[in-house]
Amino acid sequence: MKDIPPLEKLPHEIMEEIRERERKVNFVKAIFLDIFFVFYSILVIQRAIYYKFILDLRDIPFSWTEIGWIFATSAIIGSLWAYSRTSLSCKLFGVSKDGNVTKWTVEIFAWLLFDITFIAGWIVTKISIVSLFSADGIHGAERLFGALFTPQFGIFDDALFAMIETIYIALLATLISIPITLFISFFTARNLMRDNKFTFAIYYILRIILNFVRSIEPLIWAIIFSVWVGIGPFAGMIALLVHTIASNAKLYSEAIEGIEEGPVEAISATGANKVQIVWHAVVPQIVLPFLSFTIYRWDINVRMATIIGLVGGGGIGTMLMQYQGLARWREVGLIVIMIAFVVYIMDYISAKIREAIY
Amino acid sequence: MLLRIENLHKIYKSGTHALKGVNLQVSEGEFLVVIGLSGSGKSTLLRCVNRLLEPTSGKILFFDKDITHIKGEELRSVKKQIGIVFQQFNLIKRRSVLSNVINGRLGSLGTFESILENYSDGVLADARKCLETVGIPEYSSVRADTLSGGQQQRVAIARSLMQNPKLLLADEPVASLDPATSNSIMQYFDRINKEMGTTVICSLHFLSLVRRYATRVIALKAGELVYEGLPVDIDEAWFKKIYGEEAEEVEIK
Numbered sequence: 001m002k003d004i005p006p007l008e009k010l011p012h013e014i015m016e017e018i019r020e021r022e023r024k025v026n027f028v029k030a031i032f033l034d035i036f037f038v039f040y041s042i043l044v045i046q047r048a049i050y051y052k053f054i055l056d057l058r059d060i061p062f063s064w065t066e067i068g069w070i071f072a073t074s075a076i077i078g079s080l081w082a083y084s085r086t087s088l089s090c091k092l093f094g095v096s097k098d099g100n101v102t103k104w105t106v107e108i109f110a111w112l113l114f115d116i117t118f119i120a121g122w123i124v125t126k127i128s129i130v131s132l133f134s135a136d137g138i139h140g141a142e143r144l145f146g147a148l149f150t151p152q153f154g155i156f157d158d159a160l161f162a163m164i165e166t167i168y169i170a171l172l173a174t175l176i177s178i179p180i181t182l183f184i185s186f187f188t189a190r191n192l193m194r195d196n197k198f199t200f201a202i203y204y205i206l207r208i209i210l211n212f213v214r215s216i217e218p219l220i221w222a223i224i225f226s227v228w229v230g231i232g233p234f235a236g237m238i239a240l241l242v243h244t245i246a247s248n249a250k251l252y253s254e255a256i257e258g259i260e261e262g263p264v265e266a267i268s269a270t271g272a273n274k275v276q277i278v279w280h281a282v283v284p285q286i287v288l289p290f291l292s293f294t295i296y297r298w299d300i301n302v303r304m305a306t307i308i309g310l311v312g313g314g315g316i317g318t319m320l321m322q323y324q325g326l327a328r329w330r331e332v333g334l335i336v337i338m339i340a341f342v343v344y345i346m347d348y349i350s351a352k353i354r355e356a357i358y
Numbered sequence: 359m360l361l362r363i364e365n366l367h368k369i370y371k372s373g374t375h376a377l378k379g380v381n382l383q384v385s386e387g388e389f390l391v392v393i394g395l396s397g398s399g400k401s402t403l404l405r406c407v408n409r410l411l412e413p414t415s416g417k418i419l420f421f422d423k424d425i426t427h428i429k430g431e432e433l434r435s436v437k438k439q440i441g442i443v444f445q446q447f448n449l450i451k452r453r454s455v456l457s458n459v460i461n462g463r464l465g466s467l468g469t470f471e472s473i474l475e476n477y478s479d480g481v482l483a484d485a486r487k488c489l490e491t492v493g494i495p496e497y498s499s500v501r502a503d504t505l506s507g508g509q510q511q512r513v514a515i516a517r518s519l520m521q522n523p524k525l526l527l528a529d530e531p532v533a534s535l536d537p538a539t540s541n542s543i544m545q546y547f548d549r550i551n552k553e554m555g556t557t558v559i560c561s562l563h564f565l566s567l568v569r570r571y572a573t574r575v576i577a578l579k580a581g582e583l584v585y586e587g588l589p590v591d592i593d594e595a596w597f598k599k600i601y602g603e604e605a606e607e608v609e610i611k
Contacts (some may be wrong), residue, residue, distance in 0.1 A: 015373050048434045262448035271438030271465025
């Protein structure tokens with residue numbers, strides 16, 4: 001065992017150092033955030049509000065040099081603003097000078113940010129009251145709704161089998177995901193991995209991968225896998241599986257992060273090793289939330305499986321797509337009603353099961 | 359000497375300076391009680407002793423072995439010898455009383471064995487014996503969270519007894535219990551101390567309990583040791599010094 005050097009610094013010095021470091025880190029964060037705020041405001045005001053709304057340009061001029069100039073400008077303004085210690089981010093990170101100047105700039109700028117974001121959103125989404133209430137549009141909608149509510153029962157048998165296929169796709173994706181997710185989730189729980197640098201690196205890398213996988217919608221995964229393994233239920237199942245693992249791993253590991261620390265402390269105080277601590281103190285606390293998430297996910301997967309069918313993932317969605325392509329709205333009506341019915345039942349069952357296990 | 363603490367400092371990451379140079383010696387067989395206001399550093403001190411926390415500086419010697427900064431296997435072997443009982447019991451709520459008690463032995467059991475919960479007869483017999491020691495053998499198969507507070511604390515004591523501890527720490531073990539139950543829980547600590555010869559370090563709030571059970575008392579105030587002596591010597595003046603001028607002693611019989 002190596003010798004521990006005696007106390008080389010006074011305790012209050014150590015504390016001061018900790019605080020000083022924290023202040024510095026927060027100040028650097030504040031600079032970056034301020035630059036971003038200014039950059040964002042200039043871009044939004046110039047592009048969405050000035051070009052698109054005021055000048056009403058069809059093609060908005062774009063050049064990287066211009067963006068670069070805007071960024072350079074905002075970098076200067078942002079950092080000067082942060083250095084003055086009166087900026088919004090300084091306030092957010094608690095490193096601002098307190099005074100009336102800070103109060104006013106923060107309030108004005110926060111309102112500005114909110115307002116331009118709302119206005120830009122309004123312009124970008126092309127909100128139009130006129131098209132919502134145009135006679136033509138309403139007439140078309142009436143025709144479609146009429147067909148949907150007078151379903152054609154001729155294809156009921158086929159639709160039923162496709163529906164069952166969909167439920168099984170969802171069920172299998174959920175079941176297979178359980179052991180894999182369980183395994184991964186322990187490595188993506190901050191409280192279990194933060195103790196040393198190596199495990200923390202694993203935690204970080206896994207989190208990035210999972211975030212990436214999760215950010216790709218199951219619909220896109222279905223397209224990828226229908227090329228990979230061919231169109232059909234298998235592609236749909238794998239697509240759901242991948243997304244289920246990524247999203248549930250996050251939920252699971254959040255459940256692990258939210259456990260009571262007391263039992264963990266108690267078990268680790270008995271001299272138990274890491275695996276024993278996880279098994280005897282962490283696992284008993286997370287079994288129920290895990291079960292609940294998984295059942296809820298099955299419910300979600302049934303809904304998603306219908307959508308995935310639209311791009312060739314098999315099941316009722318594929319069938320829906322075929323009849324929609326043929327513009328046979330009454331058959332589509334039957335399928336939509338069946339989907340709604342099954343989703344409602346699944347929702348009810350999963351809620352009941354989750355209630356029962358708690 | 360069982361435990362020697364030299365100039366111990368603990369500074370949390372948040373900047374709180376919880377212990378400010380505590381010096382303390384504990385010899386075998388003592389029943390040492392730590393008193394002081396909430397936030398005075400009692401919990402921090404206990405958690406540094408069994409190394410749930412790593413001290414910032416200073417030294418902790420356990421049987422003359424420096425345990426201040428040990429890690430890994432070495433740390434676990436020390437933790438095995440020190441039991442701890444918490445204010446909030448910290449049992450595994452959904453598991454049975456018996457498996458909670460067996461958890462105390464985890465440090466000595468193999469990883470695989472403990473995961474399969476394939477315990478030897480010896481371990482099971484020990485666990486039953488520990489439950490008998492705290493007087494609740496009949497509850498071994500019920501779920502821990504169905505028990506009352508006092509019973510849960512007894513399970514927690516049984517769990518720490520499974521470690522055959524050389525030193526038993528108790529962090530405000532009776533602070534969330536009613537006065538009658540508090541006294542009966544303290545009697546178990548007393549018996550463990552007298553009959554098994556286990557050294558006990560316990561933080562408490564009620565001076566009546568302190569006077570009845572402690573062989574020695576220390577008081578912490580804002581992270582500093584302000585009193586060390588016999589329980590009978592804590593008079594009005596000391597009490598006010600430890601708990602502040604406003605404080606008055608509340609006696610619960």
